[in-house]
Amino acid sequence: MTYDFDLFVIGGGSAGVRCARIAAGHGARVGVAEERFWGGTCVNIGCVPKKLMVMAAEYGAAIHDARGFGWDVADGAHDWQRLIANKDAEISRLNAIYKRLLDGAGARIFEARAIFLDAHTLDVGGMRITAERIVIATGGHPTRPAFSGGGHCIISDDAFYLPERPRRVVLLGGGYIAVEFAGIFAGLGSEVDLVFRQKLPLRGFDEDLRAGLVEALTASGVRVHAGVSPTSVEALGGIKQVHLTNGEVLPADLVFAALGRAPNVSSLHLERAGVATGKTGAVLVDGQGRTSAESIYAIGDVTDRLNLTPVATAEGHALADALFGPGPREWALDRVATAVFSSPPLATVGLTEHQAARRGPADIYVSRFTPMRHALSGRSRKTLMKLVVDQATQKIVGAHMLGEDAPEIMQGLSIAMNCGATKADFDRTVGIHPTAAEEFVTMRTRTRVADAPPETDATPLVGPVEIGAAEMGVGD
Ligand SMILES: Cc1cc2nc3c(=O)[nH]c(=O)nc-3n(C[C@H](O)[C@H](O)[C@H](O)COP(=O)(O)OP(=O)(O)OC[C@H]3O[C@@H](n4cnc5c(N)ncnc54)[C@H](O)[C@@H]3O)c2cc1C
Numbered sequence: 001m002t003y004d005f006d007l008f009v010i011g012g013g014s015a016g017v018r019c020a021r022i023a024a025g026h027g028a029r030v031g032v033a034e035e036r037f038w039g040g041t042c043v044n045i046g047c048v049p050k051k052l053m054v055m056a057a058e059y060g061a062a063i064h065d066a067r068g069f070g071w072d073v074a075d076g077a078h079d080w081q082r083l084i085a086n087k088d089a090e091i092s093r094l095n096a097i098y099k100r101l102l103d104g105a106g107a108r109i110f111e112a113r114a115i116f117l118d119a120h121t122l123d124v125g126g127m128r129i130t131a132e133r134i135v136i137a138t139g140g141h142p143t144r145p146a147f148s149g150g151g152h153c154i155i156s157d158d159a160f161y162l163p164e165r166p167r168r169v170v171l172l173g174g175g176y177i178a179v180e181f182a183g184i185f186a187g188l189g190s191e192v193d194l195v196f197r198q199k200l201p202l203r204g205f206d207e208d209l210r211a212g213l214v215e216a217l218t219a220s221g222v223r224v225h226a227g228v229s230p231t232s233v234e235a236l237g238g239i240k241q242v243h244l245t246n247g248e249v250l251p252a253d254l255v256f257a258a259l260g261r262a263p264n265v266s267s268l269h270l271e272r273a274g275v276a277t278g279k280t281g282a283v284l285v286d287g288q289g290r291t292s293a294e295s296i297y298a299i300g301d302v303t304d305r306l307n308l309t310p311v312a313t314a315e316g317h318a319l320a321d322a323l324f325g326p327g328p329r330e331w332a333l334d335r336v337a338t339a340v341f342s343s344p345p346l347a348t349v350g351l352t353e354h355q356a357a358r359r360g361p362a363d364i365y366v367s368r369f370t371p372m373r374h375a376l377s378g379r380s381r382k383t384l385m386k387l388v389v390d391q392a393t394q395k396i397v398g399a400h401m402l403g404e405d406a407p408e409i410m411q412g413l414s415i416a417m418n419c420g421a422t423k424a425d426f427d428r429t430v431g432i433h434p435t436a437a438e439e440f441v442t443m444r445t446r447t448r449v450a451d452a453p454p455e456t457d458a459t460p461l462v463g464p465v466e467i468g469a470a471e472m473g474v475g476d
Pocket residue numbers: 010011012013014015016033034035036037038039040041042043045046047048050112113114115137138139140156177264267268299300301302306307308309310312341
């Protein structure tokens with residue numbers, strides 16, 4: 001049987017574009033369908049616009065901080081419309097680049113929705129197309145809240161296109177999108193209430209970071225409501241009222257629900273192709289991205305594993321190489337560094353203290369210090385750094401940081417950890433002075449031994465801590 005394509009990719013996001021581009025580069029006849037925007041979530045309504053907005057908020061703080069350094073500057077007004085227009089122009093530029101990359105690699109582009117007719121046949125915008133292999137790379141979407149009045153809430157997709165900045169925002173959720181937008185809106189001058197069900201935000205992250213982030217959010221003026229959930233939202237004219245389980249009612253101009261995401265599968269007709277999904281709707285795959293149907297693969301957020309752009313692109317690249325290239329490409333997916341662009345940001349790689357303790361005794365090194373910038377800025381803000389070391393092997397199994405530049409620093413540490421670096425390797429590394437990063441190679445005194453994780457996941461562990469020498473010009 002001859003097919004129209006060797007490979008057809010459904011979805012032009014991070015995973016799909018990379019897979020289609022690399023497969024076409026290996027000489028395969030590739031088609032790719034995108035129904036909405038090239039580059040997918042990351043470029044249009046995710047990482048990229050989010051980070052631009054985080055930067056916008058940081059400029060506000062930097063203007064304020066500059067006074068301590070002698071600058072005679074006054075807080076100015078922020079032009080929300082200009083920010084959104086400039087952001088949109090940059091996103092359009094990136095959309096065009098993604099499309100050009102596919103074109104340049106020789107993939108055939110379809111700007112349409114693709115749905116399955118059978119395991120080798122798709123309907124792509126009304127055209128019947130056959131392919132020897134099909135890749136599902138349709139990503140995910142934010143879920144709408146199910147409580148009464150949930151329709152009055154916006155979701156993250158909407159947050160990038162608001163006509164004006166709301167004066168009072170209630171953010172629902174304790175995940176990374178909620179805390180990032182808390183920083184964005186607070187930094188641009190909105191009053192922010194952050195409501196989440198757990199005792200600390202960012203479930204799954206190291207507890208010292210989680211507790212440190214709550215402290216930082218509170219110091220920046222965000223009102224944190226931990227351990228409560230919304231029961232309903234009422235709209236009274238332009239004002240919304242958010243009712244909480246503890247009886248409190250929060251007024252808001254905007255209610256932003258960041259309560260979770262779900263895989264994009266509902267319109268695909270997967271049953272026609274024999275593709276199995278799990279409880280959350282995610283397409284079930286093995287380690288090579290193979291689904292329950294022999295000719296069909298799935299990559300990226302639609303499989304709901306590690307929902308991050310670099311993971312999606314790595315999976316797309318690995319699949320294209322495995323099918324048409326030199327063979328499978330290896331990625332260290334067990335130790336993926338990740339960041340939260342909160343204010344301040346945090347970043348992490350490897351095991352949390354509790355995860356490490358469950359495997360055996362771990363040496364914990366914690367350092368908390370005032371970064372040099374804030375010695376003069378007058379802003380009360382601490383940087384927190386932490387190393388988790390497996391006691392038996394002395395390998396660094398976890399590195400965590402809350403503070404400016406944490407994501408930039410963590411990328412380098414993740415390379416060291418993927419090379420199997422030990423605490424002794426860190427200790428013999430000479431630091432760069434004066435930086436915050438040097439603290440990671442000058443933490444000499446063990447803070448504590450972790451050997452039995454506490455029952456609850458929400459106990460802050462900060463302290464006792466070393467007073468970090470880094471950046472303060474003290475040396476060690
Ligand atoms: C607000 C936000 C912030 C984020 N920030 C970060 C971050 O800082 N760092 C990070 O690493 N990750 C971040 N992420 C996650 C990241 O965006 C995703 O992990 C990544 O985009 C997943 O890529 P994907 O290709 O699997 O899916 P997507 O990028 O979602 O691409 C899927 C594409 O498929 C298309 N599609 C769906 N169904 C069909 C169909 N039937 N036919 C044709 N096309 C279809 C969609 O329109 C979409 O363009 C963020 C996500 C959000 C929502």
